[in-house]
Amino acid sequence: MASGMERLTSRMCCVLLSLLLAGVASALEITSTGQTTIDKASTQSVKLDCQFSLAAEDFGPLDIEWSLVPSDNQKDEIVVILFSGDRVYEDYYPPMKGRVHFNAADPKNGDASINLIGLKSSDSGTYQCKVKKAPGIRTKKMVLNVMVRPSKPSCHTEGSTLEGKNIVLRCTSNEGTKPLQYNWEKTSGNKLLPESAVMDPMGGTISVRNVSNSASGTYRCIATNRVGSEDCILHLKVTPPPNTAGIVAGSIIAVLLFLLIIALILFCCCRARHRKKYEKEICNEIREDVPPPKSRVSTARSFTVGSQRSSLGSMSPSNLHEYALKPQYDKIPSEEYDRPPSQIPLPPPSATSTAARMSGPNLSRMGGIPVMIPAQNRDGSIV
Incomplete structure (x- = not known):
C-alpha cells in the first residue's frame, strides 16, 4: 500500500512539473518572423529584428544580450550589446563602439532589435538575440553578410582594331x-553584339574573331554583385587595314634617298680633301730652269763665231760703225727664247768699247776692211 502511494505521488509530481514547464514555454516568446540572412553593402546600415512577448508567469529580471557566434564551437561568444538591470551597455564591444544601438529607448517593452550603422566587412557573421526572464529563455539567430559593392570598372580593348583581326573587350572592377x-x-x-562575339560573364570579356567595321560603336559593361552594380563605357572604332604596298615602297625610297645623300656628302668631302692636298703640294714645289741641250748651244755658237769672222773679213771702214749699233751675233737665239724675260743676259759691258776701238782708223791700222753687215732678226736669219 505504501509503495502504491509513492508511485502515485511521483506521477503527480511529474504531471505538475510538465504543466509548469508548458506554462513557462508559452509565456516568453520571440515573435519576430523576418529573414534570417541579410546581405548589406559596406557603409550602409542594418536593423537586426528581435521582437518578444512576456507573460505573467515571467517574474524574474529581464536581460537582453546580443552576441557574435563564432564558426568554431571551441570559441566563446562575443557580446556586442547588453541590456541588464534596466541599463543599456552599448560600448561593450570596442570594434563596434558608437555604431550599435538598441532600436527602442526602453527594450523591456518587447523590442530587443538593434541598429548597426557604418557597416564594415569585418562585421559579417552570425548574430544571436537572447532574451532572458526567469524562468524563460529564448534565442534567435541571424546571418549578416557585409559585402563591398563593385568599384567603377575600367573598360579597354586588347589586340588590333584593324578589320579582319581578333579583338577582346575587357571589363575589370578592382574592388x-x-x-x-x-x-x-x-x-x-543596331544594339546587337557581333555575330562572332563570345562573352564570359565571370571574366568580364567579349572575344570577337575576324572583326568587321559593323562592330564599331559604343559598348557598356555592368559589374554586379548582391549589393550593388557599377558600369563603364567603351567606344570601339574598327579601321580598315593600311596600304602595305605603299608603305613598303615609301620606305624603300626613303632609304635610297638617305643613302644617296650620304654618298654625296662623302664625295664632296673626299674631293675637298684631295684639292687641299694638291694645292699644298704645288705651293711647296721648287721650280728649276732646264738648261738647253749642249749640242744646240755649241752649234749655235760655232755658227755665230764663224759668221762673225767671215763678216769681219768683209767689213769696210764705212759700215763698221753700223756693226757696232747692230745686235751682237754672239747671242744664242735659242737661249733668248728659252729663258724667261727676267733672265735674258744683258750685253757685255765691253761691247761698246770694242766697237769703238774697231771703228775708222783703228780698223785700218789693223789691216781690216770695213764691210756692210746685214741685219738679223731674233731667229738668227739675215734680213
Missing part, C-alpha cells in the same frame, strides 16, 4: 565582394 558578374551590351547602332 567588390565576390562573386562579381559582368554583362556587356551595345548601346549604339
Whole structure:
C-alpha cells in the first residue's frame, strides 16, 4: 500500500512539473518572423529584428544580450550589446563602439532589435538575440553578410582594331565582394553584339574573331554583385587595314634617298680633301730652269763665231760703225727664247768699247776692211 502511494505521488509530481514547464514555454516568446540572412553593402546600415512577448508567469529580471557566434564551437561568444538591470551597455564591444544601438529607448517593452550603422566587412557573421526572464529563455539567430559593392570598372580593348583581326573587350572592377558578374551590351547602332562575339560573364570579356567595321560603336559593361552594380563605357572604332604596298615602297625610297645623300656628302668631302692636298703640294714645289741641250748651244755658237769672222773679213771702214749699233751675233737665239724675260743676259759691258776701238782708223791700222753687215732678226736669219 505504501509503495502504491509513492508511485502515485511521483506521477503527480511529474504531471505538475510538465504543466509548469508548458506554462513557462508559452509565456516568453520571440515573435519576430523576418529573414534570417541579410546581405548589406559596406557603409550602409542594418536593423537586426528581435521582437518578444512576456507573460505573467515571467517574474524574474529581464536581460537582453546580443552576441557574435563564432564558426568554431571551441570559441566563446562575443557580446556586442547588453541590456541588464534596466541599463543599456552599448560600448561593450570596442570594434563596434558608437555604431550599435538598441532600436527602442526602453527594450523591456518587447523590442530587443538593434541598429548597426557604418557597416564594415569585418562585421559579417552570425548574430544571436537572447532574451532572458526567469524562468524563460529564448534565442534567435541571424546571418549578416557585409559585402563591398563593385568599384567603377575600367573598360579597354586588347589586340588590333584593324578589320579582319581578333579583338577582346575587357571589363575589370578592382574592388567588390565576390562573386562579381559582368554583362556587356551595345548601346549604339543596331544594339546587337557581333555575330562572332563570345562573352564570359565571370571574366568580364567579349572575344570577337575576324572583326568587321559593323562592330564599331559604343559598348557598356555592368559589374554586379548582391549589393550593388557599377558600369563603364567603351567606344570601339574598327579601321580598315593600311596600304602595305605603299608603305613598303615609301620606305624603300626613303632609304635610297638617305643613302644617296650620304654618298654625296662623302664625295664632296673626299674631293675637298684631295684639292687641299694638291694645292699644298704645288705651293711647296721648287721650280728649276732646264738648261738647253749642249749640242744646240755649241752649234749655235760655232755658227755665230764663224759668221762673225767671215763678216769681219768683209767689213769696210764705212759700215763698221753700223756693226757696232747692230745686235751682237754672239747671242744664242735659242737661249733668248728659252729663258724667261727676267733672265735674258744683258750685253757685255765691253761691247761698246770694242766697237769703238774697231771703228775708222783703228780698223785700218789693223789691216781690216770695213764691210756692210746685214741685219738679223731674233731667229738668227739675215734680213
